[in-house]
Amino acid sequence: MAAKLAKHTYGKHRVRVSKVRRPRKAAPKNETHEFVEVSVDVELEGAFDAAYLKGDNRAVVATDTCKNTIYVLAKGDPIDSVESFGVTIAQHFLDEYDHVTACHVTLEERVWKRLLDSPHSFVASGAMTPTAKVTQSRGEAPQVSAGFEHxxxxxxxxxxxxxxxxxxxxxxxxxxxxxxxxxxxxxxxxxxxxxxxxxxxxxxxxxxxxxxxxxxxxxxxxxxxxxxxxxxxxxxxxxxxxxxxxxxxxxxxxxxxxxxxxxxxxxxxxxxxxxxxxxxxxx
Amino acid sequence: MAAKLAKHTYGKHRVRVSKVRRPRKAAPKNETHEFVEVSVDVELEGAFDAAYLKGDNRAVVATDTCKNTIYVLAKGDPIDSVESFGVTIAQHFLDEYDHVTACHVTLEERVWKRLLDSPHSFVASGAMTPTAKVTQSRGEAPQVSAGFEHxxxxxxxxxxxxxxxxxxxxxxxxxxxxxxxxxxxxxxxxxxxxxxxxxxxxxxxxxxxxxxxxxxxxxxxxxxxxxxxxxxxxxxxxxxxxxxxxxxxxxxxxxxxxxxxxxxxxxxxxxxxxxxxxxxxxx
Amino acid sequence: MAAKLAKHTYGKHRVRVSKVRRPRKAAPKNETHEFVEVSVDVELEGAFDAAYLKGDNRAVVATDTCKNTIYVLAKGDPIDSVESFGVTIAQHFLDEYDHVTACHVTLEERVWKRLLDSPHSFVASGAMTPTAKVTQSRGEAPQVSAGFEHxxxxxxxxxxxxxxxxxxxxxxxxxxxxxxxxxxxxxxxxxxxxxxxxxxxxxxxxxxxxxxxxxxxxxxxxxxxxxxxxxxxxxxxxxxxxxxxxxxxxxxxxxxxxxxxxxxxxxxxxxxxxxxxxxxxxx
Amino acid sequence: MAAKLAKHTYGKHRVRVSKVRRPRKAAPKNETHEFVEVSVDVELEGAFDAAYLKGDNRAVVATDTCKNTIYVLAKGDPIDSVESFGVTIAQHFLDEYDHVTACHVTLEERVWKRLLDSPHSFVASGAMTPTAKVTQSRGEAPQVSAGFEHxxxxxxxxxxxxxxxxxxxxxxxxxxxxxxxxxxxxxxxxxxxxxxxxxxxxxxxxxxxxxxxxxxxxxxxxxxxxxxxxxxxxxxxxxxxxxxxxxxxxxxxxxxxxxxxxxxxxxxxxxxxxxxxxxxxxx
Incomplete structure (x- = not known):
């Protein structure tokens, strides 16, 4: 068949992760927490043609692996912002897999604000959804776009x-x-x-x-x-x-x-x- | 046919109305506004059996009329709260139509908060949706239930x-x-x-x-x-x-x-x- | 405090399960499959007051356990209909837990129809969502209600x-x-x-x-x-x-x-x- | 200010229209109907810069006018398909307004199928949503893309x-x-x-x-x-x-x-x- 693979990308969408930021492990119970929640879409471009053309999966990083990776990176990254977390994720996939040529990360945040003066209670603000999009191609700096919805x-x-x-x-x-x-x-x-x-x-x-x-x-x-x-x-x-x-x-x-x-x-x-x-x- | 009409109610749902509250008609352009938005569901009970049983519509207040009524009532009522507006609506339908025996009004509010210090700009707060339910039967006081969602x-x-x-x-x-x-x-x-x-x-x-x-x-x-x-x-x-x-x-x-x-x-x-x-x- | 616990129920909602029905384990690869998908809400009533009033959880069947149970029951039940599966579930919770006095099961089905003449391919029909509600109180027969949405x-x-x-x-x-x-x-x-x-x-x-x-x-x-x-x-x-x-x-x-x-x-x-x-x- | 208007488009989205196709006006009551429902998004490109840059609206075809136009075109067009109706719409806006340089029309259809053998009753099939996208630039043929969702x-x-x-x-x-x-x-x-x-x-x-x-x-x-x-x-x-x-x-x-x-x-x-x-x- 003369069908040509003109463009392709794949990854995992709607990987939702929350993180509690504590001062340190041994902190007393009434330590002050910060709470952040993001949903991550990650897409990979690279040498994946064989999967499409020949059913050869050897290069395919499973989308399940992509999901696992997000959780692991959420451990190490402070998630100060959707932008910075996106940069961490894009950089990781390029560093980890030589055959990945570009990584696209789209993030949205559910904003949790401190509830009253509680050190560890939060209320979701529905006023705006911060978003970010990070695209990084191999050998280049990440391109960061930020924004919001709603x-x-x-x-x-x-x-x-x-x-x-x-x-x-x-x-x-x-x-x-x-x-x-x-x-x-x-x-x-x-x-x-x-x-x-x-x-x-x-x-x-x-x-x-x-x-x-x-x-x-x-x-x-x-x-x-x-x-x-x-x-x-x-x-x-x-x-x-x-x-x-x-x-x-x-x-x-x-x-x-x-x-x-x-x-x-x-x-x-x-x-x-x-x-x-x-x-x-x-x- | 032996089919019995055991229970019935009808009305209009999702009648969405917003109201700008101004101090008075002749106020200067930079008067301070208040802005309120509600969605109203109204349901009527009463002597409507003939519509179901005989196709006789003479008693049926069209749901379109119910809709018109909400807009008219929004003009006269200050809409101080979803509860009070609900009471106005329920009372109206009982007063207006002798054959209505009960009126159920369900309301939800989109809360608009003042934006910065502008006298006439607003931002929707998605933090909570205030709700109210007013039920009034003929000859009785309205029963008011209040609450919120989300x-x-x-x-x-x-x-x-x-x-x-x-x-x-x-x-x-x-x-x-x-x-x-x-x-x-x-x-x-x-x-x-x-x-x-x-x-x-x-x-x-x-x-x-x-x-x-x-x-x-x-x-x-x-x-x-x-x-x-x-x-x-x-x-x-x-x-x-x-x-x-x-x-x-x-x-x-x-x-x-x-x-x-x-x-x-x-x-x-x-x-x-x-x-x-x-x-x-x-x- | 004089607050009285007037009514209570709890359980797990949106337990989504699919089942492939095969003729038998050893069937050849081109055996004909049937495919069914349901979403189950289960709620329990019973002697759970101590959890609310004293923080005593000993009687509480975790909602996580309720979820596990649905998957286990999906193995044994043929899921011929949402009605019959609901009856199985309600009966199970009454049989398993002496302190449960009533079980409410609400189900909805995503209907998968055979795709062309394939023995194991299916297309979701969006034309209607079959629903069922089964309520069973201890010592009584299940009350079954069926219906549809959309x-x-x-x-x-x-x-x-x-x-x-x-x-x-x-x-x-x-x-x-x-x-x-x-x-x-x-x-x-x-x-x-x-x-x-x-x-x-x-x-x-x-x-x-x-x-x-x-x-x-x-x-x-x-x-x-x-x-x-x-x-x-x-x-x-x-x-x-x-x-x-x-x-x-x-x-x-x-x-x-x-x-x-x-x-x-x-x-x-x-x-x-x-x-x-x-x-x-x-x- | 040095802010440059780099790209712009506007129009009306979610213009939903249904059409009953009858053999002719004088047909008997039991004539056979066909029933079609589409939602149309239309966007215009052209010489609209002054609206953005100077608040000069003289070139702006109101989105309300765009909406009216869809209803008018629905009268004349048979709406045989979302593709053909999209072509009609794009062509119209280019013909009607000299300063429009390109028109983008996105359509989706709610498919109504005949209900049983009734000449004028229909059931919505939720199995798939046909879509089309028509883009036409002045002096060029329309580019038609078709597809489906869900x-x-x-x-x-x-x-x-x-x-x-x-x-x-x-x-x-x-x-x-x-x-x-x-x-x-x-x-x-x-x-x-x-x-x-x-x-x-x-x-x-x-x-x-x-x-x-x-x-x-x-x-x-x-x-x-x-x-x-x-x-x-x-x-x-x-x-x-x-x-x-x-x-x-x-x-x-x-x-x-x-x-x-x-x-x-x-x-x-x-x-x-x-x-x-x-x-x-x-x-």
Whole structure:
């Protein structure tokens, strides 16, 4: 058969691991804990063609082995951030297996925050899911991308959409006062310089949020661009940022049918269909 | 046909509405907003048998009408809480339709918190979903139940499970130091006395969390009972509380296979199967 | 503390097990397989109060043990149906543990159908999820309830909704030709007589579907009642059936705005809000 | 600010539409219907920079307009397939708006099959979700990719995994008899020649399934490659196919702990972690 293997990758997805960080083994019972939970996807590229073409598995690192490896690496790595843990994992697979040419690691974190003032109790914050993607090719430095998912933010005024394109299927009216609600996904690339991932993340998130609130938004597009620019300004090591800002519509409820005036007070909340706006802002 | 209509209810589910609360219509643009979002399920009981038995719809309030009604009521009600909005809705349907004998309203809230110090920007907190259930029968006071879903909390020590039943299929060992992670669902009933729903909710949640952290947990069961008792103590108007504490297992990773000691540091996180523990604690 | 333990149950949920049924161990490689997959929730009631009240776990059968037990029982039971496997499980827990007073088993099946004519390949049918609930109290016969979830069916004509209640918030017009789409959940109780669960299920599903298509539907309510009656007629051992028929609205698209007539051809599909209609039909 | 707009696209996602195909308007009531339901994502590229950079919306076709357009096009197009409807949509946006340089349409279908022999009743088949992706740039022919998601298939024997790479973190044993279960995602590109999309899809799915069952599988990788090759053989117009075959593990239950022999009969079903294998097979 003339079928050619054009591209291939494999690995283990959804390897979920949690780690309790303690000061030391012999610490007293009321030592202060830190608690971190991540889900890891790891994919390998390399000399695996024979498995596909001939059923020859000798080069195949079992995905089960990949899974075991994540747990072992979680022991040695402090998991200070999803970014740094991703770097550890990618580096390991290249170091361990000569025939692996590239390793891709995608991570997401469930953020556990300290509960009240307990030294060892935690509550999951659902406000945002930090993510990271680390790609490393043999002989090269790791490429680190960081970001987050599921940040729901809204403006209840200072947002409009007007003077947009007129065409035969347009029915939406101009508005200078609406709700803008969105579920932000962000991913930014680092340039390879030394970076404090946690500090950079905090600065970038603050910049994104600070920009979201500081202007009258003439469109999701404009706000996206301004937010992207603010992120670039907040961290020199970021080369570009991709933002996806779905427009999770809150539609003004039609109360006039019932003899009531709706002064931008009551809205119908919908999940679908939704406006989808994405762009990459670079230096 | 001898088929009897034994029980029936109908209504509209997932009516999602958001409301912007402004000080007044003529307020300046930089007025401070509050933003609330709820999803409402409403169900009606009453003299609807003819619809089922004879295809006679004259008594049927269309579920579309139920939906419209929620939006109208959202205009007039301040939606101070899911509990109070539920009471408004239940009362309305009984007042409006003589042939409705009971109304059941189930609500859940998406909590929007102020974003930074913006007067009109908000971020959704995913930490917990407040819920309420209001049931009102004609001629009676509304029965109000409040609660929440999706509160993920964990203890990284001060929790064990030992000396439990020995039987031929037991393989789990005793432990006096494990992770206890759970996704709490709670619902408590009010006794009908005058209650400040928001203050009561806050006191109950604080009591639940405070109890979760204050003791060595010998089992999920013991912790559930202690938490339930604390909730009852925190609010006199609560007659009982039902708590569901699934055991979202973090299983100690077996690193001995790789020559490593796992000093309660690295855990495999699983969603299923999961331990399911539920109980009602009453006065 | 005066807190009383009013009700409690616990067990393991989402114990997922698959079983390959082979004719016999020594069968040749090309023997014909059958493949079944179920997810089991098991809950126990009994003398477990001390665990809640005193942290005394001696009576507690660990949920981990419950899980192990399901796998062991899956070995011995043919898993001919979710109903029969549920009976096996409930009976086992009562037989094994004297202090268990009642056992509740909830099961759902992923249906695997033979793929082409292969003796050992299967394709998952997503058309319907069979379910069962078995409750057995000590000294009594098991109570078996069977049913299904996620059966999506639709009628594209021969369905209307007219002459329903007029009120100030009604905006929906009468129609004698609409789409009726629903995602049926059904559960029926058996009377305890000897029943061939698979044959009964097949007869009941056929009766439900046959009734769904055979009449002009004046409302979801009427169709629900007719379907329920047909199910009772199809199987003498069924004492009652509860049907839930959410109205998954396909709303006529308003094309008149664009100068087009929509002759009941193009519909906007929505998931929420949705009409919710449920009733129990009994003999 | 030096922020550059590097890439951008926007549109409407999850525009869900259903269509009833009738022979003609004046057909009798018992005419035979066909029923089709699709969800459409449409994205536009073009001269939209001013919206991002200057808040100038004059070129922006509102996503609401995009949504309206889908409904209008659903009226005129027979929706014979997701592929052909996608072509119609992409072509429309290029024809309608001179400043649009490219249009991307992603579609998925909910397959409704005739229910029994009813002329106008249907049941949703959950067995597979057909998908299509159409990309068209101005002045070029549409590029059509077709595929599907959520095809769950399994082999209960004639599948093994042995002689794979040995390393310090490997714990998995060789096996020559296991369960291979996977949830196939497939996408293939057409070369632009005239194609009967429905016939091609059927031939390709049959080839994929026929190949899945016809050999002893030495690895998911080998089976993926063989399936990809079979698809290419089944349709000359396909230039390449990308298959993703997650390994949804059914793990042999350890019953030896309970004195039982598990002759490849009872398996623990897991969703995560899962092996992830993807490759593109080309001519």
């Amino acid at each position: 940040l729901l933010i809204a403006k209840t005024t200072e947002t409009g959409f007007a003077d947009f394109h007129q065409s035969r299927y347009r029915t939406l009216s101009d508005t200078d006062d609406r709700i803008l609600a969105t579920d932000v996904t962000a991913a930014w690339d680092y340039d390879g310089s030394q970076v404090d991932y946690l500090a950079a993340r905090q600065a970038i998130v603050e910049a994104l949020l600070g920009k979201f609130i500081d202007h009258y938004s003439r469109s999701v597009q404009e706000t996206l661009y301004l937010m992207g620019g603010a992120a670039l300004e907040a961290c020199d090591a970021v080369t570009n940022i991709t933002l996806t800002l779905p427009n999770k519509h809150h539609i003004l409820a039609d109360l006039a049918r019932f003899g009531l005036e709706n002064e931008n007070e009551v809205f119908v909340v919908t999940d679908e269909p939704f406006g989808y706006i994405t762009a990459t802002v670079a230096r | 509160l993920l909390i964990a203890k990284t020590t001060e929790t064990g499970f030992a000396d439990f039943h020995q039987s031929r299929y037991r393989t789990l060992s005793d432990t006096d130091d494990r992770i206890l992670a759970t996704d709490v669902t709670a619902a408590w009933d009010y006794d009908g006395s005058q209650v400040d729903y928001l203050a009561a909710r806050q006191a109950i949640v604080e009591a639940l969390l405070g109890k979760f952290i204050d003791h060595y947990s010998r089992s999920v069961q013991e912790t559930l009972y202690l938490m339930g008792g604390a909730a009852l103590e925190a609010c006199d108007a609560v007659t009982n509380i039902t708590l569901t504490l699934p055991n979202k297992h973090h299983i100690l990773a077996d690193l001995a296979r790789f020559g490593l000691e796992n000093e309660n540091e690295v855990f495999v996180v699983t969603d299923e199967p999961f331990g399911y523990i539920t109980a009602t604690v009453a006065r | 059966l999506l069916i639709a009628k594209t004509t021969e369905t209307g909704f007219a002459d329903f209640h007029q009120s100030r918030y009604r905006t929906l017009s009468d129609t004698d030709d609409r789409i009726l789409a629903t995602d049926v959940t059904a559960a029926w109780d058996y009377d305890g007589s000897q029943v061939d669960y698979l044959a009964a299920r097949q007869a009941i599903v056929e009766a439900l579907l046959g009734k769904f298509i055979d009449h002009y539907s004046r409302s979801v309510q009427e169709t629900l009642y007719l379907m329920g009656g047909a199910a009772l007629e199809a199987c003498d051992a069924v004492t009652n059936i509860t049907l839930t028929l959410p109205n998954k609205h396909h709303i006529l698209a308003d094309l008149a705005r664009f100068g087009l007539e929509n002759e009941n051809e193009v519909f906007v599909v929505t998931d929420e809000p949705f009409g919710y209609i449920t009733a129990t039909v009994a003999r | 095809l769950l298939i399994a082999k209960t024997t004639e599948t093994g995994f042995a002689d794979f790479h040995q390393s310090r973190y490997r714990t998995l044993s060789d096996t020559d008899d296991r369960i291979l279960a996977t949830d196939v995602t497939a996408a293939w590109d057409y070369d632009g020649s005239q194609v009967d999309y429905l016939a091609a899809r059927q031939a390709i799915v049959e080839a994929l399934l026929g190949k899945f069952i016809d050999h002893y599988s030495r690895s998911v990788q080998e089976t993926l490659y063989l399936m990809g090759g079979a698809a290419l053989e089944a349709c000359d117009a396909v230039t390449n196919i990308t298959l993703t075959l997650p390994n949804k593990h059914h793990i042999l239950a350890d019953l030896a702990r309970f004195g039982l022999e598990n002759e490849n009969e009872v398996f623990v079903v897991t969703d995560e972690p899962f092996g992830y294998i993807t490759a593109t097979v080309a001519r």
